[in-house]
Amino acid sequence: MLIESILTLERSKANIEGGSKKRLIETLAKIFADNIENFKVDDVYHSLINREKLGSTGLGGGIAIPHCRFETKGETYGVCVTLNQAIDFDAVDSKPVDIIFAMLVPENAEKSHLEFLASLAEIMQNQSFVERMRAAKTDEDLFQVITQKTG
Amino acid sequence: MTIELIYQYIFGAAILALLCIVASVFTRRIGAPILLVFLILGMLAGEDGPGGITFNDFGLAFLFGNIALAIIIFDGGLGTQKNTFRVSLKPALSLATLGVVATAAITGYAAHLILDLSWQEGLLIGAIVGSTDAAAVFGLLRSAGLELKERTSATLEIESGSNDPMAIFLTITLVQVLQLSGEGNQGWTILIELVRQMGLGLAIGFSGGYLLSRLLKRLSLPSSLYPLLALAGGISLFGITTLWDGSGFLAIFIAGAILGNTPLPYSNDIHKFHDGIAWLSQIGMFLMLGLLITPSHIIPIIVPALAIACVLIFIARPIAVFFSLLPFHFPWREQIFIGWCGLRGAVPIILALFPSLAGLENTQTYFELVFFVVLVSLIIQGWTIAPVARWLNIEVPRTAKEPECLLLTIKQEHDKALLIYPVLTGSHAVGMSPDRLPAAEGSQILGVIRKGILLENIKREKLLADDQVVFLATTDARDTLGRAFAPAARVSSLETTRFFGEFALNPDAPLQDIAKAYGFEVETDSPTATVETYLLKQFHGKPVVGDQVQLGTVKLVVRDIKDDRIVSVGLKLGSVTHE
Numbered sequence: 237m238l239i240e241s242i243l244t245l246e247r248s249k250a251n252i253e254g255g256s257k258k259r260l261i262e263t264l265a266k267i268f269a270d271n272i273e274n275f276k277v278d279d280v281y282h283s284l285i286n287r288e289k290l291g292s293t294g295l296g297g298g299i300a301i302p303h304c305r306f307e308t309k310g311e312t313y314g315v316c317v318t319l320n321q322a323i324d325f326d327a328v329d330s331k332p333v334d335i336i337f338a339m340l341v342p343e344n345a346e347k348s349h350l351e352f353l354a355s356l357a358e359i360m361q362n363q364s365f366v367e368r369m370r371a372a373k374t375d376e377d378l379f380q381v382i383t384q385k386t387g
Numbered sequence: 388m389t390i391e392l393i394y395q396y397i398f399g400a401a402i403l404a405l406l407c408i409v410a411s412v413f414t415r416r417i418g419a420p421i422l423l424v425f426l427i428l429g430m431l432a433g434e435d436g437p438g439g440i441t442f443n444d445f446g447l448a449f450l451f452g453n454i455a456l457a458i459i460i461f462d463g464g465l466g467t468q469k470n471t472f473r474v475s476l477k478p479a480l481s482l483a484t485l486g487v488v489a490t491a492a493i494t495g496y497a498a499h500l501i502l503d504l505s506w507q508e509g510l511l512i513g514a515i516v517g518s519t520d521a522a523a524v525f526g527l528l529r530s531a532g533l534e535l536k537e538r539t540s541a542t543l544e545i546e547s548g549s550n551d552p553m554a555i556f557l558t559i560t561l562v563q564v565l566q567l568s569g570e571g572n573q574g575w576t577i578l579i580e581l582v583r584q585m586g587l588g589l590a591i592g593f594s595g596g597y598l599l600s601r602l603l604k605r606l607s608l609p610s611s612l613y614p615l616l617a618l619a620g621g622i623s624l625f626g627i628t629t630l631w632d633g634s635g636f637l638a639i640f641i642a643g644a645i646l647g648n649t650p651l652p653y654s655n656d657i658h659k660f661h662d663g664i665a666w667l668s669q670i671g672m673f674l675m676l677g678l679l680i681t682p683s684h685i686i687p688i689i690v691p692a693l694a695i696a697c698v699l700i701f702i703a704r705p706i707a708v709f710f711s712l713l714p715f716h717f718p719w720r721e722q723i724f725i726g727w728c729g730l731r732g733a734v735p736i737i738l739a740l741f742p743s744l745a746g747l748e749n750t751q752t753y754f755e756l757v758f759f760v761v762l763v764s765l766i767i768q769g770w771t772i773a774p775v776a777r778w779l780n781i782e783v784p785r786t787a788k789e790p791e792c793l794l795l796t797i798k799q800e801h802d803k804a805l806l807i808y809p810v811l812t813g814s815h816a817v818g819m820s821p822d823r824l825p826a827a828e829g830s831q832i833l834g835v836i837r838k839g840i841l842l843e844n845i846k847r848e849k850l851l852a853d854d855q856v857v858f859l860a861t862t863d864a865r866d867t868l869g870r871a872f873a874p875a876a877r878v879s880s881l882e883t884t885r886f887f888g889e890f891a892l893n894p895d896a897p898l899q900d901i902a903k904a905y906g907f908e909v910e911t912d913s914p915t916a917t918v919e920t921y922l923l924k925q926f927h928g929k930p931v932v933g934d935q936v937q938l939g940t941v942k943l944v945v946r947d948i949k950d951d952r953i954v955s956v957g958l959k960l961g962s963v964t965h966e
Binding site: 294353 | 884889890891892893896900901903904905906940941955956958960
């Protein structure tokens, strides 16, 4: 699996302010909308928030993978951010979250897209990988850490 | 008996016990049932083995056997937790009553055909081998490092605790029927006997258990006498019930369960003491039974005994389990496992002594036959339980170990205790501010001790490894506190994820919304059905942790349950792991 196929440097943000869960999702929606044509902040925000209402996407260990289906014309898009201070995300283990990888999958999400999500979840539980992400101080560092792991 | 001889006996017995305890280490390594080792050591020490000890006193064996059984069953009662009754009480009781009768009837019929005995004598053999041994099963699972779904483990546990009285009752009744054969109406005799045994057992068990718990709360004793008071009380109840022709084993089991579920001063001590003494009873009883048997006498009955054992294991038990569990809709994998977990232990061998003491004929054959059946069951089922559990996929990931904490029960405040938890490196508590600890209702934090000194302003501090945190809490709060202080999990989070799935869902999330989000279709009774109502329906109102439903490419897995409500559900995405 290639994370770089869904992530770009513009959509990797290291060491940013998280605020609250709601604020963070707004930030994520904004990053998506700023960098992808025809994506509206509000649409992305509501889709992600509606998914969160079904249950937190916090995996535990300080990591969250907010995701939802979206009109992406068949593409899968990712946004990766790390926070300067961990925030409460209602994660399974109730630990605050500081690494977030958001994912928008196509409306006609087939099995392969869910598998993509599952393998992302597995990669994000690799301790040393996560530590390197945490240590990345600039957007470039973060993007490099992620693409090295999977490239 | 000369003084010299007495000391020889003492030395011999102690050496045997020592050997048993040391041998238990090795059985753990090779996965053999520990009881089998005790039995074989006893046989080796006996008349046909190198030990050459001749022990043929059935009366003495019966006396010790009864005491040992009473203690083991009492300990089983003490360990029976009320919260396991939620999913398992009714199925377990069905197995312990209907199941025992069905097992006894089928095995008995087979014995009647194979050994060419009268139907009463055949049934007697069926009744003798009717009960299962939980201690054996759980010892094996624990040493294999397996944790089972609660539905299965609790059912097996309660079943084996409560089916001994039924098997004992059937045996005693059949012995009486055989003694009276020809006189009066046997149907009536059996029925009256049943009512008397069960009725007295229940009545004395409940009332005696209640009185005993009152006594334990009221009496002011040196702390080491509480466990002894419990034991002496339990055995007194056993004695008086059997004297009045009631089921003493039922009474002592119920009394144990009452004590085990009442907050008592020094209840920890009581549990520990009985655990130890139950082990001693197991060792002593199996050694003694190994000594009592003359292995060379078994040889002629090996073929019929093997046939009966096979009927019991492969036909009688599975059929009995199937019918007893029919109303409870157990998943088929769990049903097969319960069917396979029909390990026979000491109870049948002790029961096999009944006929001889009652003066019936053929008694030596009964004893040797039953002994061999138990041996076969211990070998075939005992050795394969862990692999079968793995093969059937009914394990759940081990939960984080309950952390060691110092517990002081406060006299007169039986539901409150002082708890002192050490903060372990790697636990959730490290780095938390003490007032942010997940304090359950009714628990108060009293202070934090760091390097032997009580911290002054705990609100401004963050917990460090090796701090000690003192709470005043109810026993219920221990669950929540335990989680925060649990040592770093031995199971990796990846393993938990593989089992419960990557994400958690709110139980009250509408199922149709989830279906939309993950592209599957599902039929629900109403469009507003939630994850919880759907899962409750799938598992007939009694879900347990680890139950799962496949929907499209995702799986819903029950993660956590509190008081019959699902509080957390896992969502497992399509499997991509290379397993």
